[in-house]
Amino acid sequence: MAEFVDFILLGFLAVVALAMTRLRNLFAVAMLSGIYSLLSAVLFVVLDAVDVAFTEAAVGAGITTVLMIGTLALTGTEEKISGRHTMIPLLIVLFTGAALIYGTLDMPAFEDPQAPVHQHVAPKYLRDTPIETGVPNVVTAVLASYRGYDTLGETTVIFTAGLGVIILLGLGQRKPGGTA
Amino acid sequence: MMFDVTMAAILVTMALALSRALLGPSLYDRILAVNMFGTKTVLAIAVLGFLMGRPEFLDLSLVYGVINYIGVIAILKFFESGDLAHPGHFGE
Numbered sequence: 001m002a003e004f005v006d007f008i009l010l011g012f013l014a015v016v017a018l019a020m021t022r023l024r025n026l027f028a029v030a031m032l033s034g035i036y037s038l039l040s041a042v043l044f045v046v047l048d049a050v051d052v053a054f055t056e057a058a059v060g061a062g063i064t065t066v067l068m069i070g071t072l073a074l075t076g077t078e079e080k081i082s083g084r085h086t087m088i089p090l091l092i093v094l095f096t097g098a099a100l101i102y103g104t105l106d107m108p109a110f111e112d113p114q115a116p117v118h119q120h121v122a123p124k125y126l127r128d129t130p131i132e133t134g135v136p137n138v139v140t141a142v143l144a145s146y147r148g149y150d151t152l153g154e155t156t157v158i159f160t161a162g163l164g165v166i167i168l169l170g171l172g173q174r175k176p177g178g179t180a
Numbered sequence: 181m182m183f184d185v186t187m188a189a190i191l192v193t194m195a196l197a198l199s200r201a202l203l204g205p206s207l208y209d210r211i212l213a214v215n216m217f218g219t220k221t222v223l224a225i226a227v228l229g230f231l232m233g234r235p236e237f238l239d240l241s242l243v244y245g246v247i248n249y250i251g252v253i254a255i256l257k258f259f260e261s262g263d264l265a266h267p268g269h270f271g272e
Contacts, residue, residue: 001187012194028201031211041244042228045237057244061251062254066255066258069255069258
């Protein structure tokens with residue numbers, strides 16, 4: 001059943017992606033990109049990458065859609081049709097896709113427990129994390145304990161960026177002569 | 181078996197919402213389709229947890245519900261005032 005769900009979701013992804021390239025109404029494209037993010041979030045959950053799915057849903061489906069619509073309010077919601085149909089972009093995309101698929105042929109099989117990535121340092125963390133940190137979730141332990149200072153720095157950067165954006169947008173600006 | 185049937189029903193509903201998002205025709209059809217699709221995503225994640233034998237991901241679907249709600253509110257607010265930073269009716 002899980003494989004069946006995978007196929008259907010991937011089929012939906014393909015349909016949404018094709019529709020996004022064909023539609024000329026940019027508002028519909030922004031809405032479809034939200035659906036695309038939600039679909040890929042479900043696929044990440046199927047692949048057990050719950051934290052990635054979480055980020056994808058919050059950033060992709062939530063914030064990006066709103067930012068896209070904010071941009072559309074400034075530009076316009078209809079795409080101009082260019083009369084030219086060149087084959088070169090299609091060829092470049094096909095070539096890049098073929099190169100990427102060729103690159104995956106060397107990778108170890110999906111869910112292979114003997115893959116190098118599962119042999120190198122992962123067993124040490126899985127074995128020692130509960131003893132060294134006392135945190136039950138290994139991902140949380142790596143982020144908040146082993147790499148605690150790194151995470152603190154990242155949070156500071158994101159906080160500063162958020163402050164900068166708020167200042168640029170002028171939120172909390174007093175109205176001239178107003179009460180608020 | 182029960183979860184399989186539920187999952188199939190959710191996938192069919194997803195397909196219907198997707199067709200509405202693709203066909204339109206009006207703006208609000210599409211907004212509603214995205215909202216609908218978000219709700220089905222929440223349900224799909226909840227059912228997938230039981231289908232794959234890891235129901236601890238159920239909490240995640242709750243947060244998806246919140247994100248979906250906030251997203252639709254933001255989009256609608258944008259169409260009402262054309263500005264996300266607009267204070268709305270509470271500021272006046």
